[in-house]
């Protein structure tokens with residue numbers, strides 16, 4: 001079913017004229033109400049009057065995650081704080097996350113785009129949807145919740161974890177649609193098997209999955225295990241959360257809701273806009289956000305865009321699944337983690353060397369992280385008790401910093417490979433590309 005035919009099947013001409021109208025007002029809103037943008041525009045001698053065509057967007061400055069962190073907590077708001085009815089923050093950062101502020105209008109847009117996306121997966125008001133995304137500052141839980149409720153489906157807001165309870169509930173309540181991150185989905189499938197539940201009896205109709213990178217093999221595995229088609233959900237906190245783009249039944253890329261989020265692909269080195277069909281970094285401009293309008297936000301996600309009417313009847317641009325990042329951000333169990341956060345925790349302890357390596361694996365379908373750190377000469381000759389104490393302290397500091405438990409291994413000094421150029425800090429053995 002197409003939730004909003006007018007928006008999703010609009011002709012290229014109509015869409016472009018709507019986008020231009022919205023772009024002009026978004027730029028005006030940012031310029032007039034966000035001091036950060038006024039300053040950036042003035043430095044570049046631009047005013048909203050310089051936007052007369054869609055291509056003129058290329059005259060505008062980029063916004064990065066660092067710019068948003070500098071504006072922490074509320075300086076990117078384009079409306080008085082009183083009009084913000086909800087906030088979310090980027091995951092994994094307990095230091096300085098980026099904050100997204102939603103007006104009532106923004107929550108309405110979020111509900112609308114998620115309703116469109118869940119409808120692509122066939123969700124209707126007949127469905128019972130088990131939402132295993134975390135409810136909280138993470139956008140996953142609420143985004144899916146708002147969209148499913150707009151459709152009129154019955155939402156089970158169970159959140160992440162408590163796997164045994166998840167299994168009990170899906171059996172007792174008759175869940176028809178599951179929402180999870182691909183890694184949690186595979187873990188859940190394994191637990192279901194272990195408990196001897198025959199998944200075919202559960203009769204799932206569809207799966208929605210996202211928030212982290214995955215491979216086509218993982219999708220196949222999820223579909224086989226849950227005996228239902230699995231559809232990709234993409235989004236990011238800064239833009240709105242899940243709902244920037246979702247996959248239709250053709251399963252050949254995600255339709256971006258470009259009447260609300262204007263996409264560009266750039267070369268992340270030259271920062272030039274690339275022609276359609278070329279792979280590069282996705283840049284998004286919010287066309288209708290009221291609370292935190294963003295101009296040319298660099299997502300750091302690598303993908304490509306394809307135009308043309310889709311077999312599902314929609315005419316929205318399609319984006320390939322994300323195949324990498326232009327920075328070193330990792331998604332671990334769905335949480336965004338930067339190596340610099342682990343480094344920060346490490347630097348709080350004197351007797352460790354600043355040489356470390358982060359090893360990410362997925363041994364039993366769940367992500368595991370080991371941080372190998374060189375101890376100083378003095379520490380290494382100390383008693384075992386001392387070493388254990390430092391290891392535990394560092395594990396706690398890392399937990400404080402990223403919100404996840406990792407395993408720390410202290411190793412002998414000068415044992416990690418030294419690099420001439422950029423240090424290889426991360427060894428990701430999950431093969432997600």
Ligand code: DLL
Pocket residue numbers: 090091133139140141209210211212213214232233234235236237238241242243299301321322331334336
């Ligand atoms: O992960 C929003 C979300 C929640 C999407 C639930 C889908 C489902 P953040 O925590 O801000 O927001 O992380 C955003 O996660 O820039 C991508 O690198 C990655 N990501 C999100 N969805 C996908 C996906 C949410 N479907 C960052 N495939 C993004 C690959 C994804 N990577």
